[in-house]
Amino acid sequence: MSQQPEMQPPGQPGGDVRRDLTGTPFPLGDWGEPAERLDELYRWVEGNALRTAEWYLSDRSGKRRGARALRFGTAAGVIAGAALPLLDVSGVTEGTTGWGYVSLLLGAACLACDRYFGLTSGWMRDVATAQAVQRRIQALQFDWASESVREVLGPTEGTASEAAERCLGVLRRFSEDVTELVRAETADWMVEFRSGPAPLALQSAGVVPPRPETTPPAGRFPLPPGTRPNMPRQRPPETR
Numbered sequence: 001m002s003q004q005p006e007m008q009p010p011g012q013p014g015g016d017v018r019r020d021l022t023g024t025p026f027p028l029g030d031w032g033e034p035a036e037r038l039d040e041l042y043r044w045v046e047g048n049a050l051r052t053a054e055w056y057l058s059d060r061s062g063k064r065r066g067a068r069a070l071r072f073g074t075a076a077g078v079i080a081g082a083a084l085p086l087l088d089v090s091g092v093t094e095g096t097t098g099w100g101y102v103s104l105l106l107g108a109a110c111l112a113c114d115r116y117f118g119l120t121s122g123w124m125r126d127v128a129t130a131q132a133v134q135r136r137i138q139a140l141q142f143d144w145a146s147e148s149v150r151e152v153l154g155p156t157e158g159t160a161s162e163a164a165e166r167c168l169g170v171l172r173r174f175s176e177d178v179t180e181l182v183r184a185e186t187a188d189w190m191v192e193f194r195s196g197p198a199p200l201a202l203q204s205a206g207v208v209p210p211r212p213e214t215t216p217p218a219g220r221f222p223l224p225p226g227t228r229p230n231m232p233r234q235r236p237p238e239t240r
């Protein structure tokens with residue numbers, strides 16, 4: 001994967017990845033040289049995707065440190081809350097039962113802060129989104145290499161304009177896919193922020209509650225799709 005840092009605008013890989021995920025201007029150029037123009041568009045699309053992955057990887061570092069600190073506080077509070085009363089009962093120390101309750105309260109507070117601020121779930125979302133973007137980048141690189149090899153060996157079908165349109169389709173689908181990944185992560189964050197800490201376990205695990213299904217009335221069977229209900233046939237009158 002070739003890169004040219006000196007030609008990259010601010011915010012591309014190698015630049016400032018702490019800025020928000022704002023788009024960069026679409027590169028305008030002359031289509032008199034279609035190959036150079038397509039290569040420029042490829043570098044622009046790939047650079048934006050790499051910047052997106054780097055943004056999520058850099059955003060996870062602060063959440064990871066905060067989540068680990070709160071989880072360590074939770075574990076320490078639970079251990080101390082269980083050990084101090086036992087030491088008091090066994091006679092090793094005196095008056096430590098009250099401190100055990102305080103330790104349990106601090107451990108519960110650390111766990112509540114982690115759930116309320118969404119540090120662990122946000123860390124997981126950042127890692128998952130960055131990995132998903134990197135997988136899309138690898139697929140784009142192989143697809144682009146395939147198109148380049150086809151162009152070098154000579155197009156077996158279609159014209160040059162159709163080949164260029166096919167390359168543009170590859171870049172457009174990749175850009176839309178990465179944008180959809182970012183939109184889905186933002187939607188998950190909004191749902192978690194609005195719903196509060198109660199359904200956070202479901203959101204972080206990626207579990208969606210099942211939708212209620214309508215059941216047919218008792219004594220009747222559902223009809224297969226595409227069929228119409230028919231009236232029951234009557235027996236013809238018997239001839240006498």
